Amino acid sequence: MAFDFAAHEMSPHMAEWDEKEIFPVETMRKAAQLGFGGIYVQPEVGGSGLSRLDTSVIFEALSTGCVSTTAYISIHNMCNWMIDTFGNTEQREKFCPELCTMDKFASYCLTEPGSGSDAASLLTTAKLEGDHYILNGSKAFISGGGDTDVYIVMCRTGGKGPKGISCVVVEKDTPGLSFGKKEKKVGWNSQPTRAVILEDCHVPVTNRLGQEGQGFNIAMRGLNGGRINIASCSLGAAHACVQLARDHLLVRKQFGEALSNNQFLQFKLAEMATKLVASRLLLREAAVALQESRSDAVSLCSMAKLFVTDECFNICNQALQMHGGYGYLKDYAVQQFVRDIRVHQILEGTNEVMRMIIARSLLSESG
């Protein structure tokens, strides 16, 4: 069903959304009607209650239609899940239903100009005054920033390091919440990216998710799933690109015959397909591990994110190469897939940070 939706509702518009930088609200709400707004959020607040594996399969299918939009839908899902999992009853009932239908959209704010990979060093402060926190600071590279309604902000309520971080929900139009300019990006153009600026922004204490000091833990738990989702998007793009490359090789002729008769290209296509399947299997295993809360889940999610985003980028890049000069033209979809998934090797934790996590797990006493 997701494949059909991607093919009919997303694929035809993928290029236009990229070129005109349109945030496709209508199409995303259609997706939400099918249950894609809160895929792994619990049904009692409007979610679809599915597993991480189901989610990965869905995002992979949707990405064949448009990576950038699917990636945003996955971020929205992660925010929705955070409220569903760590919020109290009032918070869940207030925010989740509208996020599930996508009547409201969400953004996730962790990264700052001064803290990317070193997320625990974030500087945005939240001073408690009566029944409000006063937030001061700025967040960078926020997907959906400026166009979304609900912002999940990680901020410092306590001392230095991860234990001083809490998670609050900031609603659009709160005084003190403003945005930077819309960034001009190489890809992911169907979602606006802006800095989120907090200047004496008053947020009620009732908007805090979980306990004070629990913020970093919430962020990391959210990222495990986020990594599976982003890797799933890379997988969908690679899947689409392998099909595009194959179709092109069958049609394009040089030296008197179709490119598909060329052994080097045959071998290259075979390698691409093999790495695609290998990536898919690793990713699904990681999704299952996360669903079952296995002890190796964090490590597996990092491995999956690292391997899948790298390999799939190479696959899409190779597919572009196989198109020759045509691959470089915006008339052909393959270049958009390449541009869109390039960033997957950077966000949700750079692939370098993934290596840090995996190494730490291997070298620790219990690992």
Place this chain on the structure above:
Amino acid sequence: MSPASVFVCLSLTLLSDYPVIRVKPDNSGVVTDGVKHSMNPFCEIAVEEAVKLKEKKFIKEVVAVSCGPTQVTETIRTALAMGCDRGIHVEVSGKDYEAMGPLQIAKIFAALAKKEEASLVILGKQAIDDDCNQTGQMTAALLDWPQGTFASEVTIDGEKVKVVREIDGGLETIKISMPAVLTADLRLNTPRYATLPNIMKAKKKKIANMKPADLGVDMVSRVEVLRVDEPPTRLAGVKVETVDDLVAKLKANGTI
């Protein structure tokens, strides 16, 4: 009295955009092993219409029915996910399935419609693999019910159904009494996507299982397929220089 139940009869066909279909080496048929199958597109339209009628409260229950091997239950599940209430799988497999044609299927559907006291039987106008366009008509004849085929618009009006039919000359509107058989044409509606929650709910809906013998239907085919051949490969064309040459050539090969 509002109609009680509508039967939607589904067919499982070879996937419509499958690039290459091969004829079996012994010319007895087409290779179906390993070829992706899915619900016949016209049957999807039929399901959508039935579910729409239920949503408009013209009917109480929609039952999705299909004949074939175990694979067919997946098709029934898809119909359930689109909004049908329950399913019936009439199991036909092996040699019986290969020999199964519109007449056998029509006999099964007719028997079921009578047994379950259906008020409406809706089918796709034809299956895209064999393009027979007979099952609906045969079902109606066996039941001695009126038929509204090639429907592009269906409206229920009390005990009658108004059907706008697509015919060669344009559009024909007829009014038939229920119980009746309808077959869906392309422009009747646009089938909905099954939503995730409905796909989950569909897993719990009931699909009853039965055999043609339970309905007293004999599956013996009166039709024997003698041979299946691929269409002849396209011959190269011949270029001519002048109109006179063209006329001469057409005369020579007997075309004019």
